[in-house]
Amino acid sequence: MDSLSFNINGGYLEGIVRGFKSGILKRTDYLNLVQCETLDDLKLHLQSTDYGNFLANEPSPLSVSVIDDKLREKLVSEFEYLRNHSVEPLSTFLDYIRYSYMIDNIVLLITGTLHQRHISELIPKCHPLGSFEQMEAIHVASTPAELYNAVLVDTPLAPYFIDCISEHDLDEMNIEIIRNTLYKAYLEDFHSFCKNIGGTTAEAMCEILAFEADRRAFIITINSFGTELSKDDRAKLYPRCGKLFPDGLSQLARADEYEQVRQVAENYGGYRTLFEGAGTNPGDKTLEDKFFEHEVKLNVNAFMQQFHFGVFYAYIKLKEQECRNIVWISECVAQRHRAKIDSYIPIF
């Protein structure tokens, strides 16, 4: 009976998140933005939306990376507000959202360290939502195994390392494989956490996470064609919490080319439509775009129900998508290459 007691701890924050959600840019806002000729125009239009004067203190000329940073800062401040006001189990839930950014940051730092870049260059590139205390210490370690023993064992991500990577593997494995293995462990953990919470949260979140798992399985498969990743290794990277488990995943593991992947998707109603329209011709949307669209649709659906945690996750993801959209439009405006300016993904 979620609705009975949810509001004790979550009612205020849910009201705030829904308030934030009403500030997400609508189609009319995007139509205004694509009409801009320069980045200063863009800034002017953004002032009339929920973003307000977030670019006010930046010296002109603006650059796209500055816009990107500021957008991200706004998202981070909203997230911090929510996180600081939350109690269990919402605070654990919000922490889980953070872990995915932490994984990206760790992989970034490991790559940077292995290529002998100095730590102070790498830290600004990290996503602020994924920062954790031991970030500075990463450059001390020179091999991944040392890294694990010294630094990562204290972070909340330690269990993901233990589950799937032994010390020996860390040295040998390619960084992308480390990233995917970590992400798989994280996704399965998040999925079982949501299931434990039960109720409407489980319903809403498990739907979204299952799609995320399946999407990663498809992308890993397609990207691994033509690389030296063996089929067994590939199968180990698939997260098991999606709809494709177990049949679809075993079929994907055996696939050798795009057509076979498509065949696998044919068996699952929701995914067949995603593959149908996609292609590499100039007029089509790419498969990635279709996946993003579907994700946006699922996230918007999370707002249809009240009294669950899915709204927080959905809001963060939609805001991220909005950041991507604005950055895409700004790039097109800045480079004066307006051909594909309409390829953003409208949210509401």
Added chain:
Amino acid sequence: MAIALSVCGAAWGIFTTGTSILGGGVKVPRIKTKNLISIILCEAVAIYGIIIAIVLGNLLEDFDFYNASWEVTAANYYGGYSMFGAGLTVGFSNLFCGIAVGIVGSGAALADAQNPTLFVKILIAEIFASAVGLFGVIVAIILVTKVKMGKSASI
């Protein structure tokens, strides 16, 4: 029981609605005053409880158990059970009514924040929820009108 449970229901409803109004009001301050109607509907639930409690209290009367005739005893027993039933009826129906009004009220606050035209429509649903509590009070009043207690009671 009547007043205890009704007040529980009203309180439950008020906190459910109240937190949503607080949260929604941060971004959209205009919803504050209109949504107080939901809170008032919840409060009405508590008032029903207190009305019944006062009515029941006034019906209590002394009677002499050992010297009374069979009819008087029977009438008093009937009165006692009747009052207990009425109290429970009102108590539970107000408890659930309060919870229901609270949940609908919280939905109304959040919907109003997104789209002002929705408020009146959801208010209609809330009024039906409130009617549930009213039914409980009506049934309780019917039950207690037949109660006669005291020395001169008779069925």
